[in-house]
Amino acid sequence: MKNKLKILSLLALSSVAAASELDNLLSTSTAIVNQIDTGTTLVGAATEYAHHGDALSDGSLSSTAHISTEQLDAYNAALTDFATNYQPYGDLTAVLESKAATEISLMNSAVDTFAEVVVEMVQVVELTEKIDAALTPANEEEVQTFVSDNIEVLQIEQETVDTYNQSVDDIETHANNASAYLAVANSEDAVAFLEQSIETANTTAEQTSIMYDANQQWVTMGYNTTRNLTAVYLNGVDDIGIDLYVTEADILAVGSDSEFYLTGPTALGYKCFMTGECE
Numbered sequence: 001m002k003n004k005l006k007i008l009s010l011l012a013l014s015s016v017a018a019a020s021e022l023d024n025l026l027s028t029s030t031a032i033v034n035q036i037d038t039g040t041t042l043v044g045a046a047t048e049y050a051h052h053g054d055a056l057s058d059g060s061l062s063s064t065a066h067i068s069t070e071q072l073d074a075y076n077a078a079l080t081d082f083a084t085n086y087q088p089y090g091d092l093t094a095v096l097e098s099k100a101a102t103e104i105s106l107m108n109s110a111v112d113t114f115a116e117v118v119v120e121m122v123q124v125v126e127l128t129e130k131i132d133a134a135l136t137p138a139n140e141e142e143v144q145t146f147v148s149d150n151i152e153v154l155q156i157e158q159e160t161v162d163t164y165n166q167s168v169d170d171i172e173t174h175a176n177n178a179s180a181y182l183a184v185a186n187s188e189d190a191v192a193f194l195e196q197s198i199e200t201a202n203t204t205a206e207q208t209s210i211m212y213d214a215n216q217q218w219v220t221m222g223y224n225t226t227r228n229l230t231a232v233y234l235n236g237v238d239d240i241g242i243d244l245y246v247t248e249a250d251i252l253a254v255g256s257d258s259e260f261y262l263t264g265p266t267a268l269g270y271k272c273f274m275t276g277e278c279e
Helices: 002-019 021-052 061-065 069-085 092-120 123-133 137-154 158-185 188-200 248-256 270-275
Strands: 209-213 218-223 226-233
Touching (some): 021 061, 021 069, 092 209, 123 270, 158 188, 158 218, 188 218, 188 226
Antiparallel strands (some): 209 218
């Protein structure tokens, strides 16, 4: 997950760099034009005073109109970069990846909340383990004593449960959003389809409104210049063929093999999770 976030962050930075290609070309060309303007001004002055014999410069003004090697190199580099890399309709893939990165960040915040609230309730794991291990009435009496001695710690507040429930909902929502945006970004057909609609609307990818709709099972793109929407389905019903929806069993199977689950309290057990003393 950390590596994925790092990759998405780098992609977001690449998007910023791409967006500045036109700005770089404008800046470097303007620097050259400013020198030419200065030179033209000096030449105009020279043609005037040379014919009238009424003025002299100190002999060094011409250097102020020089175009430096640094300015020349910067301009030529910006020219090549613009010709090779600039995308007049924006970088749709970068926009989608940036939206996915935002959703992953929101998901990670919700995961932090989930982890914190689970630790608040982790004593229930210990209690369940004690009950499961109680094989005799004497063992059950020990459990009762444990509960009596720790009842305040073992009780769970409604506020804690509400926080737990909300964090699970938020994690699922942001994970689905991120997966939807990345799936579209990773599909050449989907990107080409949406890019064509951007050109038709005469706008840029950065000026569009992109949203995943769980009810409609699609990613839509809206435009400032029109009320029309372009949609890519994620359930395999259109020609693009992106089909992401899997069963609950599939989701739980992936989760049970995840590092997050395998290092959690229900997989490790209470003592191992809380103290690091694992058998």
